Amino acid sequence: MxxxxxxxxxxxxxxxxxxxxxxxxxxxxxxxxxxxxxxxxxxxxxxxxxxxxxxxxxxxxxxxxxxxxxxxxxxxxxxxxDASTIKEYLALVRGVTPERFESDRPLRNEAGEPRPSRSVFRTVHQYDRCALIAVRVFTGRHHQ
Structure with a gap:
Protein backbone atom coordinates (compact mmCIF):
# COMPACT_ATOMS: atom_id res chain seq x y z
CA MET A 1 0.00 0.00 0.00
CA ASP A 82 -6.06 33.09 -19.18
CA ALA A 83 -3.15 35.50 -19.69
CA SER A 84 -3.94 37.28 -16.42
CA THR A 85 -3.24 34.14 -14.35
CA ILE A 86 0.21 34.27 -12.74
CA LYS A 87 2.10 30.96 -12.80
CA GLU A 88 5.11 30.94 -10.50
CA TYR A 89 7.10 27.99 -9.25
CA LEU A 90 9.94 27.48 -6.81
CA ALA A 91 12.91 25.39 -7.86
CA LEU A 92 16.07 24.31 -6.09
CA VAL A 93 18.92 24.33 -8.61
CA ARG A 94 22.61 23.51 -8.45
CA GLY A 95 25.13 26.32 -8.78
CA VAL A 96 25.25 30.07 -8.38
CA THR A 97 22.51 32.01 -10.16
CA PRO A 98 22.20 35.67 -11.14
CA GLU A 99 19.77 37.77 -9.11
CA ARG A 100 17.37 37.87 -12.10
CA PHE A 101 17.44 36.42 -15.59
CA GLU A 102 15.08 35.59 -18.44
CA SER A 103 14.77 32.89 -21.06
CA ASP A 104 12.87 33.24 -24.31
CA ARG A 105 14.45 30.24 -26.00
CA PRO A 106 11.87 28.29 -28.03
CA LEU A 107 11.07 24.80 -26.73
CA ARG A 108 10.32 21.94 -29.09
CA ASN A 109 7.01 20.12 -28.87
CA GLU A 110 6.71 16.34 -29.24
CA ALA A 111 6.72 16.71 -33.04
CA GLY A 112 10.05 18.53 -32.80
CA GLU A 113 8.65 21.91 -33.81
CA PRO A 114 9.95 24.98 -31.92
CA ARG A 115 7.30 26.77 -29.84
CA PRO A 116 7.70 30.23 -28.29
CA SER A 117 8.56 30.15 -24.60
CA ARG A 118 9.22 32.81 -21.98
CA SER A 119 10.24 32.45 -18.34
CA VAL A 120 11.61 34.92 -15.79
CA PHE A 121 13.85 33.65 -13.00
CA ARG A 122 14.56 35.39 -9.69
CA THR A 123 16.98 34.14 -7.05
CA VAL A 124 15.17 33.88 -3.72
CA HIS A 125 18.16 32.60 -1.75
CA GLN A 126 21.69 31.64 -2.76
CA TYR A 127 23.27 28.78 -0.81
CA ASP A 128 26.88 27.55 -1.11
CA ARG A 129 26.28 25.09 -3.96
CA CYS A 130 22.66 25.63 -4.91
CA ALA A 131 20.01 28.33 -5.17
CA LEU A 132 16.30 28.59 -4.49
CA ILE A 133 14.78 30.39 -7.46
CA ALA A 134 11.29 31.62 -8.30
CA VAL A 135 10.30 30.87 -11.88
CA ARG A 136 7.45 32.76 -13.50
CA VAL A 137 6.26 31.20 -16.75
CA PHE A 138 4.37 33.18 -19.34
CA THR A 139 3.81 30.27 -21.73
CA GLY A 140 2.76 26.79 -20.68
CA ARG A 141 5.19 24.60 -22.58
CA HIS A 142 6.09 20.98 -21.87
CA HIS A 143 9.22 20.88 -19.63
CA GLN A 144 9.19 24.66 -19.26
Missing amino acids: NDPIPILHHDDLCIIVSKPAGMLVHRDAKSRTFEQLLLNTVRDQIGAYVYPVHRLDRNTSGIVVFALTADAARTLQATLT
Missing part, protein backbone atom coordinates in the same frame (compact mmCIF):
# COMPACT_ATOMS: atom_id res chain seq x y z
CA ASN A 2 1.30 3.46 -0.91
CA ASP A 3 1.22 6.47 1.37
CA PRO A 4 -1.85 8.69 0.95
CA ILE A 5 -1.46 11.83 -1.13
CA PRO A 6 -1.52 14.97 1.08
CA ILE A 7 -4.75 16.92 0.55
CA LEU A 8 -4.26 20.69 0.83
CA HIS A 9 -7.85 21.75 0.07
CA HIS A 10 -11.11 19.93 -0.66
CA ASP A 11 -14.52 21.48 -1.39
CA ASP A 12 -17.56 20.78 -3.59
CA LEU A 13 -15.78 21.85 -6.80
CA CYS A 14 -12.16 20.78 -6.48
CA ILE A 15 -9.46 19.01 -4.54
CA ILE A 16 -5.91 20.36 -4.33
CA VAL A 17 -3.14 17.88 -3.54
CA SER A 18 0.62 17.78 -3.09
CA LYS A 19 2.08 15.64 -5.90
CA PRO A 20 5.27 13.74 -5.09
CA ALA A 21 8.11 13.68 -7.62
CA GLY A 22 8.28 10.51 -9.71
CA MET A 23 4.53 10.13 -10.28
CA LEU A 24 2.56 10.96 -13.42
CA VAL A 25 -0.61 13.00 -13.01
CA HIS A 26 -2.39 10.87 -15.63
CA ARG A 27 -1.51 8.28 -18.23
CA ASP A 28 0.23 9.44 -21.40
CA ALA A 29 1.49 7.72 -24.54
CA LYS A 30 4.80 6.80 -22.87
CA SER A 31 3.47 5.60 -19.51
CA ARG A 32 3.55 1.99 -18.44
CA THR A 33 0.23 0.33 -17.68
CA PHE A 34 1.29 -0.82 -14.20
CA GLU A 35 2.59 2.46 -12.81
CA GLN A 36 0.81 4.42 -10.13
CA LEU A 37 -0.96 7.56 -11.37
CA LEU A 38 -1.87 10.55 -9.23
CA LEU A 39 -5.36 10.74 -10.77
CA ASN A 40 -6.18 7.14 -9.80
CA THR A 41 -4.61 7.48 -6.36
CA VAL A 42 -6.60 10.63 -5.51
CA ARG A 43 -9.79 9.12 -6.95
CA ASP A 44 -9.41 6.02 -4.80
CA GLN A 45 -8.43 8.07 -1.76
CA ILE A 46 -11.57 10.27 -1.82
CA GLY A 47 -13.94 7.78 -3.45
CA ALA A 48 -14.96 10.08 -6.31
CA TYR A 49 -13.94 10.64 -9.92
CA VAL A 50 -11.54 13.56 -10.40
CA TYR A 51 -10.73 15.62 -13.49
CA PRO A 52 -7.17 16.95 -13.87
CA VAL A 53 -7.14 20.72 -14.32
CA HIS A 54 -3.41 20.82 -15.21
CA ARG A 55 -0.40 18.59 -14.80
CA LEU A 56 3.16 18.63 -13.58
CA ASP A 57 5.97 16.65 -15.18
CA ARG A 58 6.72 13.25 -13.67
CA ASN A 59 9.88 14.35 -11.85
CA THR A 60 8.31 17.55 -10.50
CA SER A 61 6.72 17.75 -7.07
CA GLY A 62 4.11 20.39 -6.35
CA ILE A 63 0.49 21.38 -6.12
CA VAL A 64 -2.02 19.79 -8.51
CA VAL A 65 -5.67 20.80 -8.82
CA PHE A 66 -8.37 18.26 -9.69
CA ALA A 67 -11.95 19.31 -10.39
CA LEU A 68 -14.80 17.16 -9.10
CA THR A 69 -17.08 17.81 -12.09
CA ALA A 70 -16.49 18.22 -15.83
CA ASP A 71 -17.97 21.74 -15.71
CA ALA A 72 -15.66 22.76 -12.87
CA ALA A 73 -12.70 21.34 -14.82
CA ARG A 74 -13.54 23.44 -17.89
CA THR A 75 -13.92 26.60 -15.78
CA LEU A 76 -10.68 26.05 -13.87
CA GLN A 77 -8.75 25.14 -17.05
CA ALA A 78 -10.00 28.34 -18.73
CA THR A 79 -8.81 30.34 -15.72
CA LEU A 80 -5.33 28.77 -15.87
CA THR A 81 -4.94 29.47 -19.58
Whole structure:
Protein backbone atom coordinates (compact mmCIF):
# COMPACT_ATOMS: atom_id res chain seq x y z
CA MET A 1 0.00 0.00 0.00
CA ASN A 2 1.30 3.46 -0.91
CA ASP A 3 1.22 6.47 1.37
CA PRO A 4 -1.85 8.69 0.95
CA ILE A 5 -1.46 11.83 -1.13
CA PRO A 6 -1.52 14.97 1.08
CA ILE A 7 -4.75 16.92 0.55
CA LEU A 8 -4.26 20.69 0.83
CA HIS A 9 -7.85 21.75 0.07
CA HIS A 10 -11.11 19.93 -0.66
CA ASP A 11 -14.52 21.48 -1.39
CA ASP A 12 -17.56 20.78 -3.59
CA LEU A 13 -15.78 21.85 -6.80
CA CYS A 14 -12.16 20.78 -6.48
CA ILE A 15 -9.46 19.01 -4.54
CA ILE A 16 -5.91 20.36 -4.33
CA VAL A 17 -3.14 17.88 -3.54
CA SER A 18 0.62 17.78 -3.09
CA LYS A 19 2.08 15.64 -5.90
CA PRO A 20 5.27 13.74 -5.09
CA ALA A 21 8.11 13.68 -7.62
CA GLY A 22 8.28 10.51 -9.71
CA MET A 23 4.53 10.13 -10.28
CA LEU A 24 2.56 10.96 -13.42
CA VAL A 25 -0.61 13.00 -13.01
CA HIS A 26 -2.39 10.87 -15.63
CA ARG A 27 -1.51 8.28 -18.23
CA ASP A 28 0.23 9.44 -21.40
CA ALA A 29 1.49 7.72 -24.54
CA LYS A 30 4.80 6.80 -22.87
CA SER A 31 3.47 5.60 -19.51
CA ARG A 32 3.55 1.99 -18.44
CA THR A 33 0.23 0.33 -17.68
CA PHE A 34 1.29 -0.82 -14.20
CA GLU A 35 2.59 2.46 -12.81
CA GLN A 36 0.81 4.42 -10.13
CA LEU A 37 -0.96 7.56 -11.37
CA LEU A 38 -1.87 10.55 -9.23
CA LEU A 39 -5.36 10.74 -10.77
CA ASN A 40 -6.18 7.14 -9.80
CA THR A 41 -4.61 7.48 -6.36
CA VAL A 42 -6.60 10.63 -5.51
CA ARG A 43 -9.79 9.12 -6.95
CA ASP A 44 -9.41 6.02 -4.80
CA GLN A 45 -8.43 8.07 -1.76
CA ILE A 46 -11.57 10.27 -1.82
CA GLY A 47 -13.94 7.78 -3.45
CA ALA A 48 -14.96 10.08 -6.31
CA TYR A 49 -13.94 10.64 -9.92
CA VAL A 50 -11.54 13.56 -10.40
CA TYR A 51 -10.73 15.62 -13.49
CA PRO A 52 -7.17 16.95 -13.87
CA VAL A 53 -7.14 20.72 -14.32
CA HIS A 54 -3.41 20.82 -15.21
CA ARG A 55 -0.40 18.59 -14.80
CA LEU A 56 3.16 18.63 -13.58
CA ASP A 57 5.97 16.65 -15.18
CA ARG A 58 6.72 13.25 -13.67
CA ASN A 59 9.88 14.35 -11.85
CA THR A 60 8.31 17.55 -10.50
CA SER A 61 6.72 17.75 -7.07
CA GLY A 62 4.11 20.39 -6.35
CA ILE A 63 0.49 21.38 -6.12
CA VAL A 64 -2.02 19.79 -8.51
CA VAL A 65 -5.67 20.80 -8.82
CA PHE A 66 -8.37 18.26 -9.69
CA ALA A 67 -11.95 19.31 -10.39
CA LEU A 68 -14.80 17.16 -9.10
CA THR A 69 -17.08 17.81 -12.09
CA ALA A 70 -16.49 18.22 -15.83
CA ASP A 71 -17.97 21.74 -15.71
CA ALA A 72 -15.66 22.76 -12.87
CA ALA A 73 -12.70 21.34 -14.82
CA ARG A 74 -13.54 23.44 -17.89
CA THR A 75 -13.92 26.60 -15.78
CA LEU A 76 -10.68 26.05 -13.87
CA GLN A 77 -8.75 25.14 -17.05
CA ALA A 78 -10.00 28.34 -18.73
CA THR A 79 -8.81 30.34 -15.72
CA LEU A 80 -5.33 28.77 -15.87
CA THR A 81 -4.94 29.47 -19.58
CA ASP A 82 -6.06 33.09 -19.18
CA ALA A 83 -3.15 35.50 -19.69
CA SER A 84 -3.94 37.28 -16.42
CA THR A 85 -3.24 34.14 -14.35
CA ILE A 86 0.21 34.27 -12.74
CA LYS A 87 2.10 30.96 -12.80
CA GLU A 88 5.11 30.94 -10.50
CA TYR A 89 7.10 27.99 -9.25
CA LEU A 90 9.94 27.48 -6.81
CA ALA A 91 12.91 25.39 -7.86
CA LEU A 92 16.07 24.31 -6.09
CA VAL A 93 18.92 24.33 -8.61
CA ARG A 94 22.61 23.51 -8.45
CA GLY A 95 25.13 26.32 -8.78
CA VAL A 96 25.25 30.07 -8.38
CA THR A 97 22.51 32.01 -10.16
CA PRO A 98 22.20 35.67 -11.14
CA GLU A 99 19.77 37.77 -9.11
CA ARG A 100 17.37 37.87 -12.10
CA PHE A 101 17.44 36.42 -15.59
CA GLU A 102 15.08 35.59 -18.44
CA SER A 103 14.77 32.89 -21.06
CA ASP A 104 12.87 33.24 -24.31
CA ARG A 105 14.45 30.24 -26.00
CA PRO A 106 11.87 28.29 -28.03
CA LEU A 107 11.07 24.80 -26.73
CA ARG A 108 10.32 21.94 -29.09
CA ASN A 109 7.01 20.12 -28.87
CA GLU A 110 6.71 16.34 -29.24
CA ALA A 111 6.72 16.71 -33.04
CA GLY A 112 10.05 18.53 -32.80
CA GLU A 113 8.65 21.91 -33.81
CA PRO A 114 9.95 24.98 -31.92
CA ARG A 115 7.30 26.77 -29.84
CA PRO A 116 7.70 30.23 -28.29
CA SER A 117 8.56 30.15 -24.60
CA ARG A 118 9.22 32.81 -21.98
CA SER A 119 10.24 32.45 -18.34
CA VAL A 120 11.61 34.92 -15.79
CA PHE A 121 13.85 33.65 -13.00
CA ARG A 122 14.56 35.39 -9.69
CA THR A 123 16.98 34.14 -7.05
CA VAL A 124 15.17 33.88 -3.72
CA HIS A 125 18.16 32.60 -1.75
CA GLN A 126 21.69 31.64 -2.76
CA TYR A 127 23.27 28.78 -0.81
CA ASP A 128 26.88 27.55 -1.11
CA ARG A 129 26.28 25.09 -3.96
CA CYS A 130 22.66 25.63 -4.91
CA ALA A 131 20.01 28.33 -5.17
CA LEU A 132 16.30 28.59 -4.49
CA ILE A 133 14.78 30.39 -7.46
CA ALA A 134 11.29 31.62 -8.30
CA VAL A 135 10.30 30.87 -11.88
CA ARG A 136 7.45 32.76 -13.50
CA VAL A 137 6.26 31.20 -16.75
CA PHE A 138 4.37 33.18 -19.34
CA THR A 139 3.81 30.27 -21.73
CA GLY A 140 2.76 26.79 -20.68
CA ARG A 141 5.19 24.60 -22.58
CA HIS A 142 6.09 20.98 -21.87
CA HIS A 143 9.22 20.88 -19.63
CA GLN A 144 9.19 24.66 -19.26
